[in-house]
Amino acid sequence: MNDDVRAQSLDQLRWSLQALALPSDAQRSLFPPFACTADELALDFDHWSETAKQQQTFTTEQLAALASVSALLSAMSGENDAGLWTNSALGLPRWQKVRERARKALETFRWSLDTPPLGRAIFVRSKPGPS
Template identity: 40%
Template sequence: MTTALKHLQWALQALASPAEVQLRLHPPFVSILDELVLDFDCWFHVAASETEFTLEQQAALSALEKCIVEWSGPPHADVWMEAALKSHPVWFDFRMLAAEALVALGWPVEHPPIDPAVRGTTFLQASFDPAR
């Protein structure tokens, strides 16, 4: 499995996971919800550039992407608040679509590795010095 496909698998597993798991995948100083969908968007497009997905796989991945795009932007700001992970119906849709994509790709519907280092991810917290 290529690096891009492995990262896509983990991104889909992260999106398919329950809120309690999703909240543990990223440090608290990042926008966790943004990271979840940005990881999928990035690795979906990288993998698509080097992989020929079947029609079923492409349809499942595109359905998730379309749903995310439809719920993005200022009119849907409530979807991107951390509390929405546990309660907003669209996050249940994201999870279902991600699980369907995993099945279409023949990958296990399970949690990704919790440790970002295992996933090859590094998060840096910038400090802000207002005196500068």
């Protein structure tokens, strides 16, 4: 595995955790207005967490911290929890718990709580379907 690819996956994981750890207003500012920020935050973390775990060796503490974030997001994904996956829901206590766990994960990696760079992904507004 190329060292550049490994470094990129670690950067992306760090940025996904930083995004999850930010206050809700800051989280919303990371994505275009038409994006579902809650979904994007969770999908980004899930993708880069799994990718990085395949390419890196992490400590037990780091793996536990990543698993804790993942478990909470999964627990929020039930059929009865659809209301948690809206932009306005980011201010709810369940999302505050996600932010706390993401901060803890950042600490285990000794990463700072900074705002991740903008423009890490391309978003395309879908066209309305036929009526």
